[in-house]
Amino acid sequence: MSWFWTIVGALFAGIIIGPLARLALPGKQDISIIGTIISGAVGALVGGAIAQVLGVGDTAGIDWIKLALQVAAGAVAVVGYMSIAGRK
Numbered sequence: 001m002s003w004f005w006t007i008v009g010a011l012f013a014g015i016i017i018g019p020l021a022r023l024a025l026p027g028k029q030d031i032s033i034i035g036t037i038i039s040g041a042v043g044a045l046v047g048g049a050i051a052q053v054l055g056v057g058d059t060a061g062i063d064w065i066k067l068a069l070q071v072a073a074g075a076v077a078v079v080g081y082m083s084i085a086g087r088k
Contacts (some may be wrong), residue, residue, distance in 0.1 A: 006045075013070070014040030017047075021074030031082055039081050043074025 018040025022029050031039070047070030051057040056065045 007041075010041040010044045011037065013044035014038065014042075014074075016040065017044045017070050017074045018078070020071045021078050024071055024075045025078060029078060029082060031078060031085070035081050035085070036078070039077035040074045042077040043072075044070050046077070047071070047073035 014037040018036035018038075021040060021043055022031070022036060048057060048066060050069050050073065051063070051066035054065075054069075056063070059065075
């Protein structure tokens with residue numbers, strides 16, 4: 001059942017990571033709020049996994065490196081979503 005809470009946590013993180021990822025990209029992105037949240041959730045999961053592999057996933061205080069990796073992965077997910085959805 002821990003996978004359930006992982007997904008729920010990723011969706012909540014997506015609410016924050018998604019808009020941050022869109023802010024990191026230049027120009028205007030034509031993407032819905034649901035697409036933003038899902039892209040942010042994907043970014044949170046992928047960025048968190050990368051941070052764990054690099055050994056910076058659990059640090060004392062605020063995990064700035066993990067957050068940066070999550071936002072970067074979220075930006076890639078936003079670009080991927082826009083290319084799949086056929087939007088410019």
